[in-house]
Amino acid sequence: MEAGPDTNGTELITNGALPVLVRRPQKGQGPHPALLMLHGWGANEGDIYELVPFVDKRVLIAAVRAPEAVSDDPRGSYKWYERTNVGEPQGGLLDKSLERLGQLLGQLESLTGVQIDPAQVYVGGFSQGAAMSVMAAATYPDRLAGILPHSGFINPTFRERIENGLLRGKGAFVAHGTEDQVLKVGMGQALRHSLEVGGLDVTYREFPIAHATSPDSRRALGEWLNHRLRF
Numbered sequence: 001m002e003a004g005p006d007t008n009g010t011e012l013i014t015n016g017a018l019p020v021l022v023r024r025p026q027k028g029q030g031p032h033p034a035l036l037m038l039h040g041w042g043a044n045e046g047d048i049y050e051l052v053p054f055v056d057k058r059v060l061i062a063a064v065r066a067p068e069a070v071s072d073d074p075r076g077s078y079k080w081y082e083r084t085n086v087g088e089p090q091g092g093l094l095d096k097s098l099e100r101l102g103q104l105l106g107q108l109e110s111l112t113g114v115q116i117d118p119a120q121v122y123v124g125g126f127s128q129g130a131a132m133s134v135m136a137a138a139t140y141p142d143r144l145a146g147i148l149p150h151s152g153f154i155n156p157t158f159r160e161r162i163e164n165g166l167l168r169g170k171g172a173f174v175a176h177g178t179e180d181q182v183l184k185v186g187m188g189q190a191l192r193h194s195l196e197v198g199g200l201d202v203t204y205r206e207f208p209i210a211h212a213t214s215p216d217s218r219r220a221l222g223e224w225l226n227h228r229l230r231f
Helices: 047-054 092-112 128-139 156-163 185-197 215-228
Strands: 011-013 020-023 032-038 060-064 116-126 146-150 171-177 201-207
Touching (some): 020 092, 032 047, 032 128, 047 060, 047 116, 047 215, 060 092, 092 116, 092 128, 116 128, 128 156, 146 215, 156 185
Parallel strands (some): 032 060, 116 146, 171 201
Antiparallel strands (some): 020 060
């Protein structure tokens, strides 16, 4: 069996609005930047830890578990919203997820004991988690500095608000696989377009991969974030 991401040195905190797997900053003085990571449909908070080796060790990393189970898989299998038409998440579970993410943002310092720089809180994710990162930024624009969606898309419900400048001036790193058969690369290109129209500082990269991340895409994402951070 293939080994999963290395989660050594992490702590699972379950008494907040959502369970969160935390890697506290390993060096440096606070306040610290923070990165929230949102997993894809049917995955869990540990799965997205593949990114961690590429992120500066002075960053608080919090991988969040979605609020509802997909199956009884003993590893853990969760979802942020019900899957409807591709690219059009909706319904009560989506609203619940966004509300819980907002609550978690407010709890993160007290849950982790880490002083956080409120001007340097980023959110990223893969697939369903990537879509959630965009929607979370649009829901809490004053609490997030930028987004890092990998293999995601933009929800039509949020597109107009974003294109009208709701997130103007914030940073975005958008990655997508050219061989993605689940969410076609055109969806990543459409996301990039809407973010650029909305005045975000967008870096867009395509990689020769399917619906997955790769060492190259994770490295590029980490480098983009590291270069934006201020310590």
